[in-house]
Amino acid sequence: MNDTFAFLFPGQGSQYVGMLKDVYDTSSTAREIIQAADDLLEFNLSKVCFEGPAEVLQQTENTQPAIFLHGYVVAALLGEGGLYPVAAAGHSLGEYTALVAARALSFEDALRLVRLRGKLMQRAGEDQPGTMAAIIGLDAETVVTVCNIARQAGIVQPANFNAPGQIVISGSIEGVTEAMEEAKNRGARMVKELVVSGAFHSPLMQSAQSELAEALQNTAIQDAVVPVYTNVTGEAVDTPDKIRSMLHEQLIAPVRWELSMQNMVGDGYTKYLEVGPGKVLQGLLKRIDSTVKVDTADTWNDIERITQIQ
Numbered sequence: 580m581n582d583t584f585a586f587l588f589p590g591q592g593s594q595y596v597g598m599l600k601d602v603y604d605t606s607s608t609a610r611e612i613i614q615a616a617d618d619l620l621e622f623n624l625s626k627v628c629f630e631g632p633a634e635v636l637q638q639t640e641n642t643q644p645a646i647f648l649h650g651y652v653v654a655a656l657l658g659e660g661g662l663y664p665v666a667a668a669g670h671s672l673g674e675y676t677a678l679v680a681a682r683a684l685s686f687e688d689a690l691r692l693v694r695l696r697g698k699l700m701q702r703a704g705e706d707q708p709g710t711m712a713a714i715i716g717l718d719a720e721t722v723v724t725v726c727n728i729a730r731q732a733g734i735v736q737p738a739n740f741n742a743p744g745q746i747v748i749s750g751s752i753e754g755v756t757e758a759m760e761e762a763k764n765r766g767a768r769m770v771k772e773l774v775v776s777g778a779f780h781s782p783l784m785q786s787a788q789s790e791l792a793e794a795l796q797n798t799a800i801q802d803a804v805v806p807v808y809t810n811v812t813g814e815a816v817d818t819p820d821k822i823r824s825m826l827h828e829q830l831i832a833p834v835r836w837e838l839s840m841q842n843m844v845g846d847g848y849t850k851y852l853e854v855g856p857g858k859v860l861q862g863l864l865k866r867i868d869s870t871v872k873v874d875t876a877d878t879w880n881d882i883e884r885i886t887q888i889q
Contacts, residue, residue, distance in 0.1 A: 628649070703786045810833075810835060
């Protein structure tokens with residue numbers, strides 16, 4: 580179908596201290612965008628990206644705009660090099676970056692939304708303490724069964740269907756702890772609690788939903804110029820009403836990443852570029868479908884290399 584890339588944008592967990600620094604040092608466009616973000620947020624986000632410390636960068640209200648900004652800046656520089664996405668998807672928070680790349684959201688509006696989303700999710704995590712855990716080596720059906728059984732102890736549900744045999748669960752501490760034990764009993768290869776500030780993509784995020792819904796309602800959303808495959812359904816969306824609805828539902832619904840990637844591949848996209856910090860999505864896509872080509876654009880060297888091979 581295409582001779583260029585579908586763009587994939589990472590979510591929380593891909594941040595690292597020093598992110599964007601080499602791009603900022605090298606590109607005047609990057610400096611302008613990053614300064615604009617600092618000004619808009621009235622907060623020195625760039626300093627947190629460049630210097631940390633890690634515990635400040637890892638606060639959800641900082642992590643989300645940092646990862647969003649990284650993905651946006653790199654996508655803008657790829658655009659300067661003549662490379663635009665033919666389709667897009669983003670993991671959780673990354674869906675906002677994907678929507679900006681698809682020109683459905685403006686950079687400024689998305690940055691405001693992402694900062695608010697991070698704050699709301701952090702507050703929800705403080706008000707309704709919960710946790711998340713990765714389960715490796717069980718299929719989706721078994722993990723759903725595990726969560727159903729563990730609900731006698733507390734709230735728990737699948738939060739991320741990331742790749743075959745790699746699923747994250749989310750909920751109350753009691754519910755997740757019970758599900759972890761049940762998963763081990765059913766032969767999971769690895770069960771690991773994650774260091775997170777809340778039970779993301781679970782009903783414990785409901786308190787964040789109403790404020791986010793109001794902000795989404797007051798944000799201009801355009802038709803997407805390329806398909807954006809959404810976390811909630813795994814299917815492509817392009818209309819403002821559908822996009823708004825998906826961003827609202829996404830806070831408490833599972834991220835159907837494996838299905839999103841299967842649908843993109845099924846629709847004929849064969850070349851993918853992970854745009855932003857890290858290589859998490861590249862690794863997941865290789866597990867979902869080893870036949871597609873996937874590369875990463877994180878650093879200035881990546882941007883130079885990729886725009887030159889086009």
